Amino acid sequence: MYTERVIAEFTNPENVGEMADADGVGEVGSPTCGDIMKIYLKVEGDRIADVRFQTFGCAAAIASSSMATRMIRGMTLAEAWSLSNGDVVESLGGLPPAKVHCSVLASDAIRAAINDWRTRQGLPPWDAGSRGCCGEAEPENG
Amino acid sequence: MNDQADRPVYMDHAATTFMKPEVLAAMAPYFSQYFGNPSSLYRFSGEPRKGVDAARRQVAAALGANPEEIYFCAGGSEADNWAIKGVALANRKRGDHIITSAIEHHAVLHTCEWLKRQGFLVTYLPVDEFGRVDPGSVEEAITDRTTLVSVMTANNEIGTIQPVAEIGRVAHDHGALFHTDAVQAVGAVPIDVDAMNIDLLSLSGHKFYGPKGTGALYVRRGTRLENLVHGGGQERGRRAGTENVPGIVGLGRAIELATADIEGHNRRIAAMRDRLIRGVLGSIPDARLNGHPTERLANNANFSFRYVEGESILLLLDAQGICASTGSACSSGSLEPSHVLLATGLSHEEAHGSLRLTLGDANTEDDVDYVLSVLPDVIGRLRRISPLTPPGAGVREVD
Numbered sequence: 001m002y003t004e005r006v007i008a009e010f011t012n013p014e015n016v017g018e019m020a021d022a023d024g025v026g027e028v029g030s031p032t033c034g035d036i037m038k039i040y041l042k043v044e045g046d047r048i049a050d051v052r053f054q055t056f057g058c059a060a061a062i063a064s065s066s067m068a069t070r071m072i073r074g075m076t077l078a079e080a081w082s083l084s085n086g087d088v089v090e091s092l093g094g095l096p097p098a099k100v101h102c103s104v105l106a107s108d109a110i111r112a113a114i115n116d117w118r119t120r121q122g123l124p125p126w127d128a129g130s131r132g133c134c135g136e137a138e139p140e141n142g
Numbered sequence: 143m144n145d146q147a148d149r150p151v152y153m154d155h156a157a158t159t160f161m162k163p164e165v166l167a168a169m170a171p172y173f174s175q176y177f178g179n180p181s182s183l184y185r186f187s188g189e190p191r192k193g194v195d196a197a198r199r200q201v202a203a204a205l206g207a208n209p210e211e212i213y214f215c216a217g218g219s220e221a222d223n224w225a226i227k228g229v230a231l232a233n234r235k236r237g238d239h240i241i242t243s244a245i246e247h248h249a250v251l252h253t254c255e256w257l258k259r260q261g262f263l264v265t266y267l268p269v270d271e272f273g274r275v276d277p278g279s280v281e282e283a284i285t286d287r288t289t290l291v292s293v294m295t296a297n298n299e300i301g302t303i304q305p306v307a308e309i310g311r312v313a314h315d316h317g318a319l320f321h322t323d324a325v326q327a328v329g330a331v332p333i334d335v336d337a338m339n340i341d342l343l344s345l346s347g348h349k350f351y352g353p354k355g356t357g358a359l360y361v362r363r364g365t366r367l368e369n370l371v372h373g374g375g376q377e378r379g380r381r382a383g384t385e386n387v388p389g390i391v392g393l394g395r396a397i398e399l400a401t402a403d404i405e406g407h408n409r410r411i412a413a414m415r416d417r418l419i420r421g422v423l424g425s426i427p428d429a430r431l432n433g434h435p436t437e438r439l440a441n442n443a444n445f446s447f448r449y450v451e452g453e454s455i456l457l458l459l460d461a462q463g464i465c466a467s468t469g470s471a472c473s474s475g476s477l478e479p480s481h482v483l484l485a486t487g488l489s490h491e492e493a494h495g496s497l498r499l500t501l502g503d504a505n506t507e508d509d510v511d512y513v514l515s516v517l518p519d520v521i522g523r524l525r526r527i528s529p530l531t532p533p534g535a536g537v538r539e540v541d
Contacts, residue, residue: 002457010454011461016527031491031530034451034470034479038529054529058453058470062527 002059003093010059013066015073019052024120026112029105035061037109039069043117046076053109060099061106067091068106077114081126083107151509154465155349155441155502156298156326161392162351162503168395169353172388180385181376190387197394204401205343206334207360213377214390215370217357218325218346219249224359224381225321225342226253228367229290230262233319237287241318243267243275243304244485245297249344250323251481254292263287272434273302273486280312288318295327295343299469299482299498300433301442303331310339319365325349329400330408330439341365345397347389351503352396356389408440411501414510418499419443421514426521432483432496441501444469446483446492449531450524455497458520464513469496491530 002010019040029036035057042050051073053065068088072080085103089095095103108128115125152160171189178187180194195209202209215221230240242254244266254264265283267275275293284291291313296303310320321342324333329350335343342365347356361367373382400407423429428448447455452468459466469480470493478484479493488496499513525531 007457007461010457013527018529027529031489031494034490034494036529054527056449056528056530057451059457061451062454 001096002063003095005091005093006060006063006095009063009066009092013062015052015066015069016054017052018054019050022052022113024113024115024117026109026114026116028108028112029057031056034058035102035105037061037065037105039065039109039113041113041117043077046078048072048075048077048080057102057105058099060095060102063092064088064095064103064106065109068103068110072110077117080110081114083110150463150465151505151512152465153499153501153505153509153513154467156301156439156498156500157467158348158354159351159502160504161348161353162396162399164399165352165392165396169388169392172391176387180387181374190385193387193391194385197390200394200398201345201358201360204328204333204397205360206336208363210378211360211363213359213361213381214385214393215357215359215377215381216355216386218247218323218344218349220370221344221346221357221359222247222249222323222325223253224370225344225361225367226250226290226292227257228370229319229321229342229365230257232366232368233289237285237289237318239263239265239285239287240290240292241265241267241280241283241288242292243269243294245269245273245275245299245302245482246292246294247298247323247325250292250294267293269302269485271487272437273297273300273432273482274434274437275304275309277305277308277312280309284312284316284318286316288313288316290319290321292321292323295322295324295331295333296439297433297482298326299480300444300486301326301439301500302434303327303437303439306340307338310341314339326439328397329404330441332401332404335360335362342367347393347396350396350400352400353389353392356386356393358393407503411503411505412440414501414505414507415441415443417507418501418510418513421510422517425514425518429521430492432486432488439500443499443501445497445499446488447495447497447521448492449495449528450521451494452496454524455495455520458523459516462516462520464516467498467500469498470494 022040023043024041027038038054040052051069055065085107088103111128176189178190180191198209198212201212313320319341323344325346328345341362343360348354369380371382432444452470469483483493
């Protein structure tokens with residue numbers, strides 16, 4: 001069902017844990033859906049200096065969180081904002097169709113964290129579009 | 143990785159069982175040696191015919207039924223479909239109401255949904271926190287339009303055993319037929335169709351160490367039931383098609399073995415199950431046992447672990463060579479977790495965090511020890527990742 005890349009990322013996830021002094025925090029999903037993703041960002045200048053995640057969910061959700069956080073480390077906020085769920089899916093070597101929403105959750109959580117940082121800086125939040133939980137949203141691709 | 147990962151610790155016997163060597167041996171001659179069509183008249187077809195007849199007697203004996211009340215088919219889902227559609231359609235002039243429970247297998251629930259689309263009325267009885275149907279609720283739901291009550295003998299997810307004899311009596315008191323899906327119960331719950339007021343009963347060979355693709359429907363003599371497959375005269379014209387002779391022979395041998403000593407089998411399996419349950423609840427905080435504390439299948443342990451999700455548990459166990467199952471939506475591709483767990487009142491989060499371990503004949507005390515050595519760490523790892531985990535709610539230190 002899962003690619004080896006997904007299983008490897010799931011069994012040995014990176015960037016796990018809470019970040020007490022985060023500059024931006026984003027949380028999406030709900031226990032009802034069976035997926036909650038929380039992303040913590042440390043921002044220096046306009047770059048992501050450090051990133052951590054906490055995820056309640058299936059292997060695809062945990063693998064997507066780990067992969068997405070690895071991808072955005074060192075990116076500018078604008079670059080991280082434009083990371084699509086399709087980029088995450090591609091880096092994971094694919095996800096089963098029923099699991100693509102987990103990757104959407106990862107990109108949503110990153111955008112929520114970026115907007116939290118922007119709000120804390122007194123900047124207007126970027127338009128994240130309307131995406132729901134439980135895969136209600138149309139994934140961009142993948 | 144443990145050395146036992148080389149040999150999978152299979153604890154998913156509610157999903158399917160291995161086939162016993164005795165069953166395979168009984169089936170073997172019927173593939174190439176006794177391959178004749180049982181319907182043919184020549185003597186060469188005598189052996190396959192005798193094989194099917196003997197299997198019918200074996201199934202009947204296991205249920206306290208007569209051989210002519212046993213109809214072979216291709217499995218539990220087919221038997222459920224046949225029983226429910228067959229009774230509903232054959233008795234439509236008498237009534238259009240069916241009563242079932244909220245925790246039935248999808249083979250029953252989706253069949254009832256189909257009948258609803260054909261204009262039938264369906265009542266879904268609720269269950270208590272342990273997954274039990276109250277026979278009193280059948281009494282309240284039943285009307286003079288009710289033709290069928292269908293409640294499973296034992297639940298496949300949480301193992302809860304239903305008071306089928308009482309439910310069957312209520313059905314009969316009101317002139318309705320009583321069907322029970324006994325797919326998980328055969329070999330674990332002693333069955334007597336007369337004493338338990340059962341008119342129709344579904345069973346499946348691969349749940350009790352028999353071959354996949356085999357099943358049977360018990361139909362009490364005189365029951366009005368539509369035929370399932372139209373064609374030749376097989377199964378007294380009710381389910382046409384050349385018999386799966388090796389499968390039927392295997393089913394017969396398997397049910398004979400499975401019901402030879404139910405009590406002794408249950409004693410051995412339940413001792414392992416109880417040690418498993420005590421061990422899990424004793425070593426993992428914020429865990430609960432789902433299902434009934436005592437009225438449950440001897441082989442079934444179903445837990446919910448707060449703050450974590452079942453598919454993740456399953457895959458980490460798989461990496462350690464343990465085969466298990468979950469009621470989490472994430473394992474099924476749907477978004478709703480187990481309807482059974484939700485019906486017992488669990489929250490979505492608790493249902494997502496469920497794990498089913500079902501023991502079987504090949505399991506040993508070593509297997510239980512192995513699971514108990516692996517599971518706390520698996521839950522602990524996932525809880526360290528989860529944002530829901532409150533501080534300190536990891537895993538108790540065990541020595």
